[in-house]
Amino acid sequence: MANNPFTPGIAAGRLPSGALDRNFADLHPPFDRHEALVAADRCYFCHDAPCVTACPTTIDIPLFIRQIATGTPEAAARTIFDQNILGGMCARACPTETLCEEACVREVAEGRPVEIGRLQRFATDTMMARDGHPYARADQTGKRIAVVGAGPAGLACAHRLAMHGHEVVVFDSRQRPGGLNEYGIASYKTVDEFAQAEVEWLLGIGGIKVAQDTRLSDGLDLEALIGDHDAVFLGIGLAGVNALRIEGADLQGVDDAVAFIANLRQAEDLSSLAIGRNVVVVGGGMTAIDAAVQSRLLGAENVAIVYRRGRDRMTASRYEQDLAASKGVRIVTHARPVRVIGDGTVQEVEFEYTRDGASGLEDAGETFRLAADQVFKAIGQTLEGAPDALQIEGGKIKVDESGRTSIPGVWAGGDCASGGDDLTVTAVAEGRDAAEDIHNAILAGKENVNETPRPGNEPG
């Protein structure tokens, strides 16, 4: 092996493959049965449990944990999937430390919450390891719904609609379905092609067709979709990225963090992925953390996250920040990039220190430079490719509580829709709730409008 962490510039194969395998193994290895029982036993089965309130999909957490504790992990999985059909990915990707586990009374009591995420994974993995799909479809309604985007929102919406007996077509712009589950989550959170396995399992309900490599405004037309279907759901995510509007931002080696993360997820061989010796990540969210940590795991010698405000303002959780630090990522706060320096390719980034002034962030009057062979921009994503006819609010498609957009017959959810917090689990909740609203809306006036089939194993 020719390269190592000290190899100058951008190079592949900085670490031997064994080290790469170890680095990209499961961040939180699955519980075995006994570990799950012990972890489940710590749950107090709270009344009106705070963890449930904290879960965007309102999973009945105490119930599913009790079902694990009593030796019925598949019943636990049904409790989870009833609320969140992507409960398997959420068990892996959710920032539980700021959701259910932060609310856990044992976190309050002893600083060590019930490990809800890992328990959820134990339950969902157990059921998904079985043959077949646990839900049956209601009698076919003859209604057809178009879902644009096969990410968490679109998939959750499609599944719930299929369960209600509708026919669903999911249009997706990428090569593989899954959206950010497939392209956006750090590899060590979802190993072994879990995202694809989950999509395949979800589609097992039947009644859902997926059309890959099809995008709005490029062969797909919203008006035509409305015309051909009884309803349309848009779960198109945020396909654009914010630009770094500073000198040198176009130098070679200045890349989008989301593209880097996506490439990493799609890589067959991690040793073929090139990474800089010195990597600088600009931003303060989960994307910044994921890009920085994975840069280190690929063998970059020096990786720094630089964020313009203080740590408390970073949208990445404290847990994620600590994870990055534990992997050797340096976190620099109160600094904003002012110039990328290089000769064709990036060599350094110059930053200006900032401070919180009376009228917002202001320059502190001192600059510094960080050596950089590679710069990852993680300063936010933007809505792209949304049909012009839609009303936009705060850079996102405006929706009401049920996910209805400004156009009748069109719903939206997930990152592309207003409100929400750009989490997988929130996208699932929005997709699911929009599906229920679509179901009620298109069956309005019919006798069976309120007849909601109960999720379960019974034959359709």
Place this chain on the structure above:
Amino acid sequence: MANLACEFVGIRSPNPFWLASAPPTDKEYNVRRAFEAGWGGVVWKTLGEEGPPIVNVNGPRYGAVWGADRRLLGLNNIELITDRPLETNLQEIKTVKRDYPDRAVVVSLMVPCVEDAWKAILPLVEDTGADGIELNFGCPHGMSERGMGSAVGQVPDYIEMVTRWCKQNTRMPVIVKLTPNITDIRYPARASKAGGADAVSLINTVSSITSVNLDTYSPEPSIDGKGTHGGFCGPAVKPIALNMVAQIARDPESEGLPISGIGGVTTWRDAAEFLTLGAGNVQVCTAVMTYGFKIVQEMISGLGDWMDEKGHASVDDVVGRAVPNFTDWQYLNLNYVTKARIDQDLCIGCGRCFAACEDTSHQAIAINPGRKFEVIDEECVACNLCVNVCPVEDCITMEELAPGVVDPRTGQEVVADYGNWTTHPNNPGTCAAE
């Protein structure tokens, strides 16, 4: 440090911790190791009469009930008395007693209910130099079907008869081991005393089925698809044992009868509780079957430290201290009024107190804004359920209302004087107070 040395029916031991007659005391190898670990005495696993040895099942002998993390809460067994030749056991008892003269060695016996059988075995045991005998009238499985064990312990007349035979035919102290599988434990104890017993020991195991295999529909432990009832022991039976020990200790008819306390003794604290309720020493089995002989070190240090803290110089100082406080319901003070109090600083907001009270009790806990759980004094009957389901120690306590304070539930002032059911106006049998 407090002196833990004991003398129980004339038998001395360096501490009150004996091993009960059970698998751990079935042979010399085990008993030597137990003594080396620090056990004060043993009751040797029950010997039967001379002849072909007992046969045990060749499948599982134990069933279990587990708590969190597979903590063993209760153990059930279908093992019989010793299945080793009588001569082997006698020889080993003799050797062990010779080598450990300061430890108590008591021999458990179970032979058929005929005087000759007892007459035959008693001299053999006496010859070993053992300190005493324990009559196994407790074993509820296997041997009871053959008219021994609990089959005797369930008939006070038989207890008295066999006890008397033994007293008449040996100089050794006779301890009668009682079965809990009866209605009122005082009758077997009285019968033991009437027969001349030097002491009783209790409880033996509780008849039980620990679980059913839901695939094979066989009770556990399963022997080729069938199960039988076994004897249940371990921490789960301790409350049953404490009550039975205490009932005998306060029964005027068996007053002064020494008691060896058995049943779920797992820690020094359990042992101390048995002692305070009238046991002169304790016998342990399940705890050592779970953790090994070493636990006696914790028992010795824990009991000693507690006795020092309380100023008790000897075990005798402790024995029976709680018995005067064990009374009948009718003598409990009905003028003692308490209310649950929730310490908001300790409360972690789980709401278990609310669920328990709201769903199953008196609707006396409110969820106030901010998930603040507070007691509604107007409804609280002080049942203690909230205390018991709260996962945080000392978070909920029962606070006594001072005399003169009005109980918001009843609208009555708390009375300073003691008053019980026997004098309560609602009691149809109340005699008018003078």
